[in-house]
Amino acid sequence: MPPAAASLLWRALTRQPRLLVRLGAWSLAEAAPALAGGTAVAHAVDDGFAAGRPGTGLAWVAVPAVAWLLAAVAARQVMLAVAAVVEPFRDELLETVVTGALRAGHGDTAAVARMNHQVELARDAFAAIITVVRSFAFTLVGVALGIATLAPAVLPVVLPPVLAGLLLFLLSLPTLARRQRDVILADEATAEAVSAMAGGLRDITACGAESRAAERVGGEVVRQARAAGALAAVTAARTLTLAVGGGLPVLLLLAFTPWLLDRGLTGGVVLGALTYVMQSLTPALGGLIQGLGVSGVRLAVTLDRILGAAAPAPPRGDRTPDGVRLELRGVRFAYGPAAEPVIDDLDLVVAEGEHLAVVGPSGIGKSTLAALVTGVLTPGRGEVLLGGVPAAEVTPGARALIPQEAYVFHGSLTENLTYLAPDATPEEVDEAVALFGLAEPARRCGGRDAPLDPAALSAGERQLVALARTYLSPARLVVLDEATSHLDPAAEARAEAAFAARGGTLVVIAHRISSALRARRVLVMDGARVTAGTHDELVSASPLYADLVGHWEGGPPMGTLAAGAVAEDAEVAPGRRPQPTALGGDLDRLDA
Known part of the structure; x- marks a missing residue:
């Protein structure tokens, strides 16, 4: 014992x-x-x-x-x-x-x-x-x-x-x-x-x-x-x-x-x-x-x-990163010494200011990747760097991870929104309320400064509060782990466009294929290999991606989706179009 x-x-x-x-x-x-x-x-x-x-x-x-x-x-x-x-x-x-x-x-x-x-x-x-x-x-x-x-x-x-x-x-x-x-x-x-x-x-x-x-x-x-x-x-x-x-x-x-x-x-x-x-x-x-x-x-x-x-997590540092360039070098992670790796020998670079979408079948390792990127999990081998600093040692205010289940605490809407940004001005709060469509929930609850009952909000409204809270925060790396899953496609598009225009680095664990269409670059996790590229490149380079585009939610044919993405992407400055890159990785284990 x-x-x-x-x-x-x-x-x-x-x-x-x-x-x-x-x-x-x-x-x-x-x-x-x-x-x-x-x-x-x-x-x-x-x-x-x-x-x-x-x-x-x-x-x-x-x-x-x-x-x-x-x-x-x-x-x-x-x-x-x-x-x-x-x-x-x-x-x-x-x-x-x-x-x-x-x-x-x-x-x-x-x-x-x-x-x-x-x-x-x-x-x-x-x-x-x-x-x-x-x-x-x-x-x-x-x-x-x-x-x-x-x-x-x-x-x-x-x-x-x-x-x-x-x-x-x-x-x-x-x-x-x-x-x-x-x-x-x-x-x-x-x-x-x-x-x-x-x-x-x-x-x-x-x-x-x-x-x-x-x-x-x-x-x-x-x-x-x-x-x-x-x-x-x-x-x-x-x-x-x-x-x-x-x-x-x-x-x-x-x-x-x-x-x-x-x-x-x-x-x-x-x-x-x-x-x-x-x-x-x-x-x-x-x-x-x-x-x-x-x-x-x-x-x-x-x-x-x-x-x-229940052992205490490794001590978190308070190091300020030099920018938000994200690098994964030979990363390996498994949930236990005897478990098969969820992520194995993964190399990935996300440039500062880039908008990356991560897609793949359920249970392939997307949420695990999100946790590694934000320092919630530490790799068993290799390193995850944010601005040259190990992700687990980065000061908490530099990055934010929004999970699928959003947390809203008792208090006013203003208190919820400014929790990570206590110095936010009323004008900045007004902007966040307007961007994320929170005016109606605020009116229904009696105003922005009235007591807010989280149970009175729908799951989608709670996600909007979490998104707006992070939008006002100083975090320059934002990871959305299916954080818009309860929103309709239009609200999801507005939220992602807001973060893309805000600046910093955005990583989206895609809930809908339209999230991938809005991103500058897409990371496809298929278990055997991990491939990165733009939407158009991956349709040709990744059979799995092409299948996901064609079958996602039983939606319209791939060409229709691609055409519809042009208008949505108009608000986001176009990024570089790198060639698809095969990245090492065996990600066939279940997400945490």
Whole structure:
């Protein structure tokens, strides 16, 4: 287990020493049947039924019943004490997840929700581990004391195989944890591949990529099956462990019965010893093996994933770039050490002041590229430079990423628009309101300075607020990651034209092919290769681009779209028309 996870668990256990004392006291009471059961059976047989005194025998039989009543009361208190330990642990773990997400500087609410689910799994697993470890420890001590009191000669027969079985199990735990982690990762990879395929069926069909999609999903299924088989092989060790620790003591006790009888032990004592082993020790050992083998491994894997995902992001710098020329040099990125790269060996240059559109099928890596460009993600290999400065170290005010789901906070419209530009003049705010068509939402809400309820805005209006906010900001690199997906084509065209005329560098993750027609240059991501060029050049150079133009949203033929782009592009100064350039890249993984 990683040191950070071990430290977290240790703090949870030692946070309230008095609580541990209370837990131990009630656990001792809960272990009363394990301590008294065998002795009561031995006396019931020898002093009662075998001696012709059934009343005495029944009185001894009543002893375990009383012990079980005490254990039932204690079990409730134990559960309350365990909850008092694990709930603060859950709160601390949840705080770690949320803090890590905030430090990462992104709003992937789906990822945070998944981590919250992992927190609940960790809490339940931790509670199960405390329960089974505590139960086994007190049961083992109770059985050992009971046998030592009843017949010390039985201890060398019973305890060694129990300890040997326990040792075998503990030795198998690291391998079991690794195999369990492999299964979890393989299962998630399969779900991711299937989800990407299901969400991109239209694009897959349009691009004729059915065989490739089937190969990818089939490969993940095969890897998951192999991981499950490897886990099953290691899990079989638990059966061996239980056979050694739980079954062998019974066999040895029966085998040594003649020897024990020769040493003066009675049949009642042997039966009592068997009761200790079969009714208390073996179930406790089985519970420990099951609990640690499932909940323990789950806790280790889950904590590893939670703490890894919630680790603070690399420290962000505050370096001012020299311009906004964007360069990607040999960039490689994968979501995890064992994952296939989403982006591999990508070289790209976006000149200062350029308007670039990025197109490609769903799940091809466009949003990942946007996150790398703005420094939200850092490449595993290569570098992303903005004005000569690594993207992750650029001062936040120099670049802006607008995702598909726009955020509008409670406050006035003016406060929302000037959040990134507190020095904006009223005239500049008026210009942004007019450019992005926010006059009507402002009027409906009672004016620009009236309280604004985000829920009263449509998804498209929230996107307009986010766009206008960024328009007023000092950011000279703006990345629109499908930030106009809820707008109609005319509003989308106005927004992109406004940013293009504003100056600086504009990168648009295209939602409609018309965004590519308005750009000076287009980047086509098709998984096997990445190609850059103008619209006209790419229609001839990239079959995928030509297919996307012809099939996008079931729109009009390619020539009609191209002709319609001329008028829209009239507001944007024409840029250079570089020749299409094949750029290295294997971008066939799902976007973050």
